[in-house]
Amino acid sequence: MAETIVPPRTYYWVYGTLLTLTLLTWGAFHLRLPHALALIVALTIAISKALLVVLFFMHVRYSSWLTWVFVGAGMAWLGHMLILTMSDYVTRGTVPGW
Amino acid sequence: MAEQRTALAHQFDDLAQQYEASHLGMWAFLLTELMFFGGLFVGYTVYRTAYLAGFVEGSQYLEVPLGTLNTAVLISSSLTMALAVHAARVGRRQILIRCLLLTMLLGLVFLGVKGYEYWQKYHESLAPGVRFNYAGPSARAVELFLIFYFVMTGLHALHMIIGLGLLTVLVLLAWRGVFSAAYHTPVEVIGLYWHFVDIVWIFLYPLLYLIG
Numbered sequence: 135m136a137e138t139i140v141p142p143r144t145y146y147w148v149y150g151t152l153l154t155l156t157l158l159t160w161g162a163f164h165l166r167l168p169h170a171l172a173l174i175v176a177l178t179i180a181i182s183k184a185l186l187v188v189l190f191f192m193h194v195r196y197s198s199w200l201t202w203v204f205v206g207a208g209m210a211w212l213g214h215m216l217i218l219t220m221s222d223y224v225t226r227g228t229v230p231g232w
Numbered sequence: 233m234a235e236q237r238t239a240l241a242h243q244f245d246d247l248a249q250q251y252e253a254s255h256l257g258m259w260a261f262l263l264t265e266l267m268f269f270g271g272l273f274v275g276y277t278v279y280r281t282a283y284l285a286g287f288v289e290g291s292q293y294l295e296v297p298l299g300t301l302n303t304a305v306l307i308s309s310s311l312t313m314a315l316a317v318h319a320a321r322v323g324r325r326q327i328l329i330r331c332l333l334l335t336m337l338l339g340l341v342f343l344g345v346k347g348y349e350y351w352q353k354y355h356e357s358l359a360p361g362v363r364f365n366y367a368g369p370s371a372r373a374v375e376l377f378l379i380f381y382f383v384m385t386g387l388h389a390l391h392m393i394i395g396l397g398l399l400t401v402l403v404l405l406a407w408r409g410v411f412s413a414a415y416h417t418p419v420e421v422i423g424l425y426w427h428f429v430d431i432v433w434i435f436l437y438p439l440l441y442l443i444g
Contacts, residue, residue, distance in 0.1 A: 176438035208263040
């Protein structure tokens with residue numbers, strides 16, 4: 135697939151959004167939310183920022199389906215590693231007799 | 233006019249296929265990097281779950297304003313990198329060189345702030361394995377948090393240093409006029425690498441600095 139020339143205006147918009155999200159996550163930190171809620175807010179913002187970088191700065195939005203498969207595979211395996219590991223550690227001691 | 237490379241390597245059908253192959257190759261490398269950093273993030277999650285109070289206590293010693301500043305600096309360097317790739321695509325050599333140099337400058341600012349933070353930790357005796365002196369019921373967990381801090385940010389900084397080396401090569405090649413609208417794949421794939429390093433920091437910032 136040939137490259138798409140993305141207008142710089144798009145990059146400036148993404149940049150502004152990324153900075154706004156950074157300020158938001160910093161502001162949310164100062165609200166001193168309960169720990170679990172604070173983590174959800176911080177990670178939601180971080181994932182949104184990462185998606186903006188991947189889709190626009192790294193041009194995945196304009197890339198072939200095969201690139202999408204590669205990126206998706208990376209996220210899927212990272213998810214496997216995190217979820218399978220944590221499902222072990224978090225549930226230890228909760229099953230009687232184990 | 234310096235060499236203008238548009239040549240199609242013999243193993244590809246056409247330029248589009250060649251372009252796609254180099255991009256996918258870089259993505260495959262970045263996925264191995266994702267699993268590499270991912271292992272550290274999973275280790276961090278396991279120990280954070282086990283010793284939450286100690287991790288919260290440990291993160292109090294990190295300077296949130298400096299972490300926030302560095303996040304803004306790195307995001308800005310991603311913008312200049314994206315603009316560099318754009319300049320390469322439309323064949324604007326001067327703008328390409330300027331954007332690459334600006335990206336390097338922002339990368340150096342980031343490393344400078346990071347270095348200052350490390351120096352500060354050393355002087356506060358909060359550098360595990362080097363100079364660590366901390367008393368309190370959570371001392372061991374605070375030490376563990378700081379080990380994760382130094383290893384994760386240290387490996388991230390190492391990636392930045394490698395990135396700066398790669399950017400230096402790009403600037404030299406751009407200076408010699410190697411890149412054109414028809415050939416600029418190295419700028420594209422090193423751009424992908426730089427953005428990936430930015431993404432790692434996007435997660436390190438809230439997980440290390442903004443706990444509790």
